[in-house]
Amino acid sequence: MTLAPRHIRDSQTTISQLMHLADANPVGNIHGGMVMRLVDEVGGICASRHAGRPVVTVAIDSMSFHSPIFVGNLLTVKASLNYVGRTSMEVGVRVEAEDVLTGEITHTNSAYLVYVAKDENGEAAEVPPLLAETADEQRRMVEGKQRQEERVRRRRARETRGTCG
Ligand SMILES: CC(C)(COP(=O)(O)OP(=O)(O)OC[C@H]1O[C@@H](n2cnc3c(N)ncnc32)[C@H](O)[C@@H]1OP(=O)(O)O)[C@@H](O)C(=O)NCCC(=O)NCCS
Structure with a gap:
């Protein structure tokens, strides 16, 4: 069955939460x-919105924290699809911390996560193609495809060696 393509903007997701x-x-x-959990959660909502199905996280690329986040900061986590394969979806997530007293916003970290949609039997399910319209969206899609090909290559190499991680 061929699924109708969906726009990137239709699944973009933003959540803000005060840090306690x-x-x-x-x-x-x-x-x-705490930040990693939010990143995974918001990325998962974005992927589920696109797929119209539940999703599981299959990979999270390395995550580094550029600057500290403090109690009282308002954390905003934004997720947007970069690339979709047959059943997998790469989501880019950006985290910003706002000092609500000064309005200063700091980009604290970003990450790429890959989700797989699941069908009613728990099997990987096909997802709608992604419509990349702007030049930025098209660039992100090309870069996302290259990253995913590299993840799949590394996975095969691990399986060949019989190691995990
Ligand atoms: C995700 C899962 C269903 C994939 O199962 P699988 O047997 O590897 O299925 P496939 O080989 O058909 O892979 C499905 C898709 O995932 C992609 N994939 C699998 N392993 C991957 C990895 N390490 N990195 C990136 N993508 C990966 C495949 O490339 C494929 O994508 P495509 O259909 O777009 O080409 C299975 O690994 C799983 O259930 N993992 C546990 C997920 C989980 O519990 N997450 C944490 C809590 S949500």
């Missing part, structure tokens, strides 16, 4: 794991 003491370590910096 419970999200922080004893010196007041927000835990990296």
